[in-house]
Amino acid sequence: MLDWLWLIPLIPLASAAVTGLLGPRAPKAAVTTVAVGGPGLALLLALGSLWEYAAIAPEPVTRTLYAWTAGTIEIPVAFLLDPLSAVMLFVVTFVGFWIHVYSVGYMGHEPAPYEHSYQRFFAYLNLFMAAMLLLILGNNFLVSFVGWEGVGLCSYLLIGFYFQNDDRVPPQAGRKAFIVNRIGDFAFLVGMLTLFSVFGTLEYLEIFDAHNAAHVAAFGEPYALGLTLASFVALCLFIGATGKSAQIPLYVWLPDAMAGPTPVSALIHAATMVTAGVYIVVRTNLIFQLAGGVSMLVACIGAATALFAATMALTQTDLKKVLAYSTVSQLGYMFLAAGVGAYTAAIFHLFTHAFFKALLFLGAGSVIHALGGEQDIRKMGGLRKYLPVTWVTFWIGSAALAGLPLFSGFFSKDEILAGAWAHGHWFLWGIGALTALLTAFYSFRLLGLTFHGGFRGTKQEREHLHESPAVMTVPLGILAVGALGAGYLGIPKVLSFGAELNRFHHWLEPVVAHLSGHEAVAHLAVRTEWLLMGATTFLALLGAAIPGIFFSHALPRFQPDYRGTALDDGFAYFLPKVYTVLYFKYWVDEVYDKLIVRPLRRLAEFFWKFVDGIVIEGAIRVGTFLTELAGDFGRFSTTGNVRDYLLYLFLGIIILFWWVFV
Amino acid sequence: MTVPVTWYLLLAAALFAIGTAGVLTRRNGITIFLSIELMLNAVNLSFVAYSRLLDQLTGQLVVFFVLAVAAAEAAVGLALFIAIYRHRRTIDINRMNLMRW
Amino acid sequence: MEVAIFVIFALLALASAVVVVAHRNPVYSTISLVVTLVSLAVFFILLGAPFIAALQILIYTGAILVLFLFVIMLLNVSEEATHPESGRRIQRWLAILGAVTFALLLGLGVWNGYRGTDFAPMSEELVSLKSLASALFSEYLLPFEIVGLLLLVAIIAATVLARKPPREEGSTP
Numbered sequence: 001m002l003d004w005l006w007l008i009p010l011i012p013l014a015s016a017a018v019t020g021l022l023g024p025r026a027p028k029a030a031v032t033t034v035a036v037g038g039p040g041l042a043l044l045l046a047l048g049s050l051w052e053y054a055a056i057a058p059e060p061v062t063r064t065l066y067a068w069t070a071g072t073i074e075i076p077v078a079f080l081l082d083p084l085s086a087v088m089l090f091v092v093t094f095v096g097f098w099i100h101v102y103s104v105g106y107m108g109h110e111p112a113p114y115e116h117s118y119q120r121f122f123a124y125l126n127l128f129m130a131a132m133l134l135l136i137l138g139n140n141f142l143v144s145f146v147g148w149e150g151v152g153l154c155s156y157l158l159i160g161f162y163f164q165n166d167d168r169v170p171p172q173a174g175r176k177a178f179i180v181n182r183i184g185d186f187a188f189l190v191g192m193l194t195l196f197s198v199f200g201t202l203e204y205l206e207i208f209d210a211h212n213a214a215h216v217a218a219f220g221e222p223y224a225l226g227l228t229l230a231s232f233v234a235l236c237l238f239i240g241a242t243g244k245s246a247q248i249p250l251y252v253w254l255p256d257a258m259a260g261p262t263p264v265s266a267l268i269h270a271a272t273m274v275t276a277g278v279y280i281v282v283r284t285n286l287i288f289q290l291a292g293g294v295s296m297l298v299a300c301i302g303a304a305t306a307l308f309a310a311t312m313a314l315t316q317t318d319l320k321k322v323l324a325y326s327t328v329s330q331l332g333y334m335f336l337a338a339g340v341g342a343y344t345a346a347i348f349h350l351f352t353h354a355f356f357k358a359l360l361f362l363g364a365g366s367v368i369h370a371l372g373g374e375q376d377i378r379k380m381g382g383l384r385k386y387l388p389v390t391w392v393t394f395w396i397g398s399a400a401l402a403g404l405p406l407f408s409g410f411f412s413k414d415e416i417l418a419g420a421w422a423h424g425h426w427f428l429w430g431i432g433a434l435t436a437l438l439t440a441f442y443s444f445r446l447l448g449l450t451f452h453g454g455f456r457g458t459k460q461e462r463e464h465l466h467e468s469p470a471v472m473t474v475p476l477g478i479l480a481v482g483a484l485g486a487g488y489l490g491i492p493k494v495l496s497f498g499a500e501l502n503r504f505h506h507w508l509e510p511v512v513a514h515l516s517g518h519e520a521v522a523h524l525a526v527r528t529e530w531l532l533m534g535a536t537t538f539l540a541l542l543g544a545a546i547p548g549i550f551f552s553h554a555l556p557r558f559q560p561d562y563r564g565t566a567l568d569d570g571f572a573y574f575l576p577k578v579y580t581v582l583y584f585k586y587w588v589d590e591v592y593d594k595l596i597v598r599p600l601r602r603l604a605e606f607f608w609k610f611v612d613g614i615v616i617e618g619a620i621r622v623g624t625f626l627t628e629l630a631g632d633f634g635r636f637s638t639t640g641n642v643r644d645y646l647l648y649l650f651l652g653i654i655i656l657f658w659w660v661f662v
Numbered sequence: 663m664t665v666p667v668t669w670y671l672l673l674a675a676a677l678f679a680i681g682t683a684g685v686l687t688r689r690n691g692i693t694i695f696l697s698i699e700l701m702l703n704a705v706n707l708s709f710v711a712y713s714r715l716l717d718q719l720t721g722q723l724v725v726f727f728v729l730a731v732a733a734a735e736a737a738v739g740l741a742l743f744i745a746i747y748r749h750r751r752t753i754d755i756n757r758m759n760l761m762r763w
Numbered sequence: 764m765e766v767a768i769f770v771i772f773a774l775l776a777l778a779s780a781v782v783v784v785a786h787r788n789p790v791y792s793t794i795s796l797v798v799t800l801v802s803l804a805v806f807f808i809l810l811g812a813p814f815i816a817a818l819q820i821l822i823y824t825g826a827i828l829v830l831f832l833f834v835i836m837l838l839n840v841s842e843e844a845t846h847p848e849s850g851r852r853i854q855r856w857l858a859i860l861g862a863v864t865f866a867l868l869l870g871l872g873v874w875n876g877y878r879g880t881d882f883a884p885m886s887e888e889l890v891s892l893k894s895l896a897s898a899l900f901s902e903y904l905l906p907f908e909i910v911g912l913l914l915l916v917a918i919i920a921a922t923v924l925a926r927k928p929p930r931e932e933g934s935t936p
Contacts, residue, residue, distance in 0.1 A: 643755065647686050647858055654865050661872040665769045667880050670806065671873040673773050677780050677799075679866035684784030686858035692789045692835055696796050699827070700783055703803055706819075714810045714882055717889060719898050722812045726899070729815075729822055730910045734917035736827045740834045741924035747838045748928070
């Protein structure tokens, strides 16, 4: 089975091609079979490969498909299965498959003008799967980069899926995503090429070989901008990661990306594509370990983003936007972990986050579907009566997000914060803890506003309310199991009464084993760890309690209709300035627009109107004018008089003789 | 003192050039033909000069053949002129401009 | 002695060549060409080719140029109109200039190539008719025969071209 590793990215690629070729008028059954069968098959292959691999772990397995380049530069199309990519593989194929199943129901009956967009959606989604799998399974930067760019492309295609909307928002959002990503991609490319120029290869195992003293020494050499090679490359790769994984300052595309269909938000912008940046940082952890300054930067930006995004999630009124900012925030946690050196914690959080965030998004999709398209949570409420399955699963997801004990998020978030403290970054721990409080708050606010209290929508919507069909609720259930149980793969020692139950950590250990400090958490005093855990648990419960009490039946004073929005109104009343700033998202988009987008636009217009319109066109017109002029004069030589032609012949001979004799 | 070979060759070149000028300049068909004959003869002269220079008979033999061919060409050409004259009543070559655009 | 002959006849040849090219009356041009050809025959003798010289006079002047005169008379070719061709001044000058340049170039080539080369003394072989004839009938037999064929073709062609057109009206040559 491992010899067929290369099939795993290629099967979705093939199914994407077939689905694409089927055309928009193909029968739905055909599209579904191909487009869901492809990822399904890939999932089976992945599971089989993982089963086989588990026996030989942690030895990395490489399977080469063919030699991509020939000559002096040798880059193969090859795939690598090691503990890290194994985790990613499972996440992508498993979550990806269930989201495909969900989409069969969700995208099944789109209103005009998108009645025939079912096939297009699945073609793009399959293509995305293929690209993502290339990214994580590639054994060298170039194959991964193909995937990196591919997911960016699919993200653009899928965000702009509803491109015929009158307000033109989806294609604009798609463009924004693509362009912001591009900035990161450029940095990524610089880093990649630097590595290639120094080492002559792009393969992960060769470059980041901790046992290769020559490589390690080379990383320590000063390279550019006053930085060592390691720092420079790490910085470049990290900037790329900020683009792809929506960190400060390149996060602005992710909230806008909610213009795409909800399954897209679930798969791409929660579980998989946005985690690519984290994956790359962990994959190249050797250089981050060697570049302390850049690592610190990573951690700080991660923490700052986590807090920053969480504050914005407190006031958003669009269901999906809250989840979008939440994703940015949680990704910040992952970078915080990677920055302080707790790489396994980062991947663990990536793992649990994939489950609960995808769950939350799919649940949101279920709600939107039931309401016939409404996404404003101020117009929702009391949906738990009508959408029980959705409510339960959403509750589980929110609890996991908030980090309530026993849910998966608790374990992963805790490991991150413990890691931060253990490495001595108390301030960052503080930020993380504060963010945990806010996270709990906004998750339960969202839950309450959507599912509790009285229904605030229109009469037609109330009539229309119905639980989603099984094809959508089954994936919800499965992901809920993951959101609940995934954490138990990483039980910290303090909770396991001495037994080594942190399987996740042990699985990933070989990938980071060469680093100093990865055992820091293990050296943490038991009492400290209990204290930290207690503190964060307390904050999470506190954060959850505020909206929890608000929405519970314990306060009958509040009329059903006022419940919910009153929370926000109260916020706005007591802290108006704060509320305004948060509601308008710190006006970051506006600032970017003024400082960057408008000048660039003017520059582009200048180039278009002046440089292209006048200079280049002018040069061409001059050329055509001269040619016409020459033609008008040349015409006079065609007299039809043979004597003249003879004269020309003679003159030519003279020239020839001149050339020979002189 | 003998005549150096360059003199003969220069003379041949000059005659050739004169003949060319005649071909390109004149309007009368017969005169053009005469100029062509002049050019041919200039070439003949140079051939014989070379034959003498290289002490080989080849040059003279070539002249022999050129003579024959020139005769044939003159005959046919003049016959053409007669034929043209019958139809156009002129041998002003400017009037023979069917190839003009 | 030889030099003197050369110079005299060279000047004569050049002068009459110019007359051939420049004169308005085609009859005069033809007669001038006769003079030029006779001068060339003298040169042929000087260069040790008496047979060729004889042939030149016999065939060229005696036959070809006479043919020219016949045709001129037949067609009643008049002088070229006194007015020069309109609008062809540039071409005229260009042609003359070109010819001069061409002559100079050729002269330059010749000068570079053969300056200082002198003729070797004339050999018996070169001059004798016997060697010419034997070469003609051995090595150059094929061209000789072909030339004969060529002349036959020329005769036929000339006859056909120059005869009176067939009885039907409106036939083109």
